[in-house]
Amino acid sequence: MAGSGFHRVKIHLTDGEELEIEVDESLSLLENLLRNGVLIDNLCGGRGLCGKCVVKIISGKTSPMTDQEKRWRKILGSDIRLSCQVRILSDAEIELKGVSRAIEGKILTWGLQEITELKPLTRSKKIRLRKPTLQDQKGDLERLLEAAGTRHYDPLIISELSRSMRKSDFEVYVIQRGEEILDVISAEGNAGRLFGVAVDIGTTTIVGYLYDLETGKNLAIESAYNGQIKFGEDVISRVDYARKSAENLRSLQGAVVNTINEIIEKLSEKARIEKHRIYDVVCAGNTTMLSLLLGNDCYYGSHAPYPPPFTSSVEVKARDLGIKINQRGYVKTVPSISAYVGGDIIADILASKLHKYPGKAALIDLGTNGEIVIKADDLLLSTSCAAGPALEGYGVKDGMRAVKGAIETVVIDEFGKSYYKVIGGGRPRGICGSGIIEAIAWMRIRGIIDGSGKLIEESSEKVVRGPEGLRFVIASAKESATGRDIAITQQDIRKIQLAKAAIYAALLTLSRISRIRLEELEKIFVAGAFGNYLDIFASQVLGMLPDIPREKFSFIGNGSVAGASLILLSRDAAEEAQRISKEVRSIELNTIKDFQEEFIKATHIPHMDKELFKNTLKAIESLR
């Protein structure tokens, strides 16, 4: 059908699904995609500026390469095209490379695609009990235990038991967690449904995923800033605060419990389920977060010789923590490795399968506590570093979480004008972590900041002086939803510099301890709350991710909550997490003498040692 003006294009989406659309050869591929509801990211309005709308042409005739495309090929790979630049001239087959929200919700569950078998610890079983007679006066409890084939039960079931058994004529749903009976429900309607929640307790952000434990289906996702943040932005300041008094410790514990309860409340509202049908909560988090959840200040874990309060998977009744699910249900922690390498890393490894990766590979979890694992041969080495909450939009002047109204992706043109995309559309209210990273990277490309991170006042009219010093305006008061400028301040840039330096220096240090050069890594899994949307190129310009080819990076999204989800949904995964926790060796960066120096060198953008970011610097040049 070449030359007819209309062609059929088969599209491979990023999540492995396929679809077919009809394209008009007189329009750009981007326009055709958007008209067909494939909402591929694009910021610059088709000017070939932002490098977001990337595709790969597998077969078919296309319009010739533009200068913009040639430029981006150097950065994004020699086989890509920009969909805003290319036109399709025959029937074709293409692959989307840029982030697409065509199938919303699915992208967020990356890392979960590998659940082959649903095997939750907590399950529902329909049982018909024999009715009591004068010859069989067995107790209701003993009748139940015999029929269920167990001796373990929560004694709180006794109060409702007799009535539940008779309400449905001795046919009941038994909710059992491992051996323990948690609930007995009369077998009426969908009474036997049961749910679980996987939680990532981040230092800054807490994320919860709600699952139907019978289908394994994710029903809702919610997140909130960790309520502890008002007592201290990083782990150390919270430990110090908790240490001061028993009351302080209780406040911290109460704050995390409250935040989890808020998330559970919102999850159950969103999915329209009853909270008392939730029987299981699996929490991943760093060692301090999990300790505070259980009311331990983790003080000794932050002082040599750094013994953590616990590393195993602790199971505690929801009622004992005040977590508002079914009161006979459980909260379980993901096992951890040490005071510095927590259950979040185990969850990340589980979700990424790093421990089974055949070659040399690394995992970077970008959070307030940045965590790094390197796998070389059979050795798994892990460490963590304090990055601070800035990468999650906290403590940055106009920062916010990656929720509706946040600028999540930004590109800046040669005139200093920003093009951005707002989550949920509409006017921006602030800027989230991924947006901040991209903004600073483009400020560096456009010369608005120099390599030391200093704002250059005369570089652009968007650099203005306010009461707190210089700042760079991304969205003016006229454009924003708040009636105030949305800007990046010099202080914001400093916070991001410290965060990214910590992460890069930790990776570099750990790779040296593992005797691996970064170029040798065949795969780098990137996890974190914003992992899905993180722009690799921007992260490299910033000097946060290492200067290695982009195809080696693999985003696993929030690996921590993904791993917690796997544990929630599969006993096998729970066992695997146990095994992983025995395999990983933990390194304390404070004990490594080169770390401080590497950290200082890494505060530059991208890095003081230009040799480490050769390709990135070349790309920056090419875009100017």
Added chain:
Amino acid sequence: MAGSGFHRVKIHLTDGEELEIEVDESLSLLENLLRNGVLIDNLCGGRGLCGKCVVKIISGKTSPMTDQEKRWRKILGSDIRLSCQVRILSDAEIELKGVSRAIEGKILTWGLQEITELKPLTRSKKIRLRKPTLQDQKGDLERLLEAAGTRHYDPLIISELSRSMRKSDFEVYVIQRGEEILDVISAEGNAGRLFGVAVDIGTTTIVGYLYDLETGKNLAIESAYNGQIKFGEDVISRVDYARKSAENLRSLQGAVVNTINEIIEKLSEKARIEKHRIYDVVCAGNTTMLSLLLGNDCYYGSHAPYPPPFTSSVEVKARDLGIKINQRGYVKTVPSISAYVGGDIIADILASKLHKYPGKAALIDLGTNGEIVIKADDLLLSTSCAAGPALEGYGVKDGMRAVKGAIETVVIDEFGKSYYKVIGGGRPRGICGSGIIEAIAWMRIRGIIDGSGKLIEESSEKVVRGPEGLRFVIASAKESATGRDIAITQQDIRKIQLAKAAIYAALLTLSRISRIRLEELEKIFVAGAFGNYLDIFASQVLGMLPDIPREKFSFIGNGSVAGASLILLSRDAAEEAQRISKEVRSIELNTIKDFQEEFIKATHIPHMDKELFKNTLKAIESLR
């Protein structure tokens, strides 16, 4: 030294202890005993009337038998003397037979003498932990579990764990219940002390015994009326009340929990111990009481086919019930047999060792719910009957618990004058169960009531007519502490008649089912809150206990709390209770057609069938 006027007398006390005193041959033995602090019961001021101050002369010369003594010999045995009548004329050896309070406190723990080995489930162990180093960064919890050799712990220990370990330089007391670690206390002073409480949840009265779990020593005893009594005096009315609404059920559960908490509060004050050092509470009680404790109304247990909510030993965290001991401690129920034969009976059997008795024997637990067990050959048959709270002094006009100020023993002379003894001395405030039984028995002996229980107005000037009908005055307003008469009303007598009839009829019916005549019983264990002080003769006159020789009776006191104590103090006893619960067969009296008729015949005093109480009737005659 005969004839010298002073002699040495060796005395065997009822609890097996011995002492020696010097006696003046010019005074009665009773006077000599009292002068030497041996406080043997006596009511009638040495007139040989009450038959309380009984002794047996093993060797030595004595004054000749008086008429009073000859009379009592027919009732109490041909080898007895009344200490108020006999004078000792040479060095002698005697045995006290009457109840003595010489060694106060000890008597109340009857039934516990047989604890041969202290082996509590909960124990304290001092452990020295290896200190963490950079080479050994194990978690505090994992360090503890390894040293204690267990994998089980209450997750609530985590909050205090790290600090407790370091407070005493890694030497700690570990409080372990079976496999589970309940607490970790820094090893300072007597930090490792731990206590337990055995509780009998009676329908009317709740009794608690506090023990030191390391020495097995009983530290305090407390009791209180069951707070549920305001919702219904017997089991059935409480079940009905609970059934009406979930709120009612919660009120009943709350009431028993509150009463237990009050008792625990008083116990720990009395013994000057900290409540949080109590880790274990073992509760005996009938099936309904134990069900209400766990929040189940036991409704189906009171309707055919009478399945109870549970019969096994249920263990529940104190915090889950709101019992105010250490919040990681446990409350455990004694196993039961059926809806009608509860954990109190298992406890009674355990305390009396009835199940091991070589011959034919019976056990009667005199409570609001009367319980009977008969052992014939290898068969243990058990039943229960509703006696009501009158035997415990509840619902009787001037009734009260057996505490300070209660008339606990009474004798009435031929002129209708009462002689009585008040618990703790002083003026009486009311009359407790044992006093009521003796009063009514003596009213029958003195012809103040007839065989049908009717008060005879003209029989004595102490029978007076008040607004609520006739009543018999035991202590006049002038004598009492309240300024009002303490009297037994016609209604009181009716309540006691119903109570005692239920018990006797149940015993008789069960003996028939067992194909045993009452005379064949070699032993009758009598348990109950007032079991220690119950006068056998008075109980036989009343027709509550059967007309068989007094030496066949053996009082075990509150067998229910004694059995619970055994379970608290010994894992072997706990296992034995399990075995007993499998051995006993439960009989539902409602299903036995003769029971109603036997009940009616037994309401007479002593009984409509004079043949059944031949000896008792003869004794009544001889005392007139």
